[in-house]
Amino acid sequence: MSKTSLPKVTIVTPSYNQADFLEETMLSVLNQTYPNIEYIVVDGGSTDGSVDIIKKYEDRLAWWVSEPDNGQSDAINKGFSHATGQIYNWLNSDDILYPEAVSVAVHFMQKYPQYELVYGDRVVIDNKGRILDVFEPVSVSKRMARFALRIPQETTFFTSRIWHKVGGLNTELHFVMDSDLWYRFLEETHFFHIPVFMGAYRNHDESKSVYGLGKTVSKRAITEVKYLRRNYSTFFSRIKYLRRGMRYFNVFQQAYEKNKRRRRLLKEEVRDLIFDNGNS
Known part of the structure; x- marks a missing residue:
């Protein structure tokens, strides 16, 4: 099948100042199948050599x-303002996508067009x-x-239609902008889970997740x-013991x-897709 x-x-x-990880992140996109x-x-105006890495590719x-911005949400919105694709994903500069992630996401979005958002599993x-965790x-x-809405951001793909329909990310949010976006997307579509590992979240000293992956949780x-x-x-869902009970429910x-x-059939379908891609 042709590219077009x-x-x-x-x-x-x-x-922003992620030169230690940026090249690996970029290559995980540029080397997609x-x-x-x-x-x-x-880039938010980095001073650590990040610009040299970007220029390399x-x-x-x-x-x-590379210019100052108003934070991560603003940077992502700025990027998508230049987008011409039908399907979107953002990948933070310390995370990675696995080589078949985009092919797998597009396959299921085309097969089940009623779902305008698909997401896979994550390696930490x-x-x-x-590897620290999964x-x-x-x-x-x-x-x-x-009660709780947790999906791995780096493995999440969605249509440009719903992005523009809800107005993109809330630039006032710094930590939970992705969860806020997912809730607004839920008003527009259902989500489809692809039960395979599609990307990796990097847990390091500067990680800012508020869901237990980061080291600290700020007042903000x-x-x-x-x-x-x-x-x-x-x-x-505001009742504390019910929220706590949902954790056990999620395990079951x-x-x-x-x-x-x-x-199991979905996993087999992904394996067949990857095999076919490798032999095409």
Whole structure:
């Protein structure tokens, strides 16, 4: 199948002083097996050598810039303002995509067009790339999402339509902007879980996740989590012991889904897709 017959996928990488990891991140996009990728890098005016890394690959980029911005959300919005793809993903400058991630995501988005967002599983790595943990999320339902909505951001792909429909990221949010976006996307579409590892989140000293992957949680992060609860939770999901109980429910749900025939068939479908790509 020719490149022009496949939907264009736009990937944006926001970055600021991440020279230690940026090249590996960029190569994980540039070396994807999927042939129709538009790659954009938005640097916040780094002073650590990041710009030299970007320039090394600028002939393979659709657009890039290095200038001060108003934070990660602003940088991502800026990148997508230059996008021309039909499918979007953003990849932070310390994370990586696995080589078949884009091909797998597009395959399922084309097969099930009623889902305008798909997401895969995550590997957690350290600053040397060593595996620390894995995250295999459960399927997302609108009702259960009111208690908790956790999907691996780097493995999440969505249509340009819903991005523009909801207006992109809230630039006032620094820690939970992705979760806020997922909640707004849920008003527009259902989510499809692909039960294979599609990318890696890097846990290091500068990691800022508020879901236990980072080392510390700032006051601003706590305030933003409260913002999520205030805007997207229900009366029952605000009850502390019910939220705590949902953690145990998720463990049982995960075990149940892992034993479902449908999940096994999806994994086999991905294996067949990767095999076919490797032999095409």
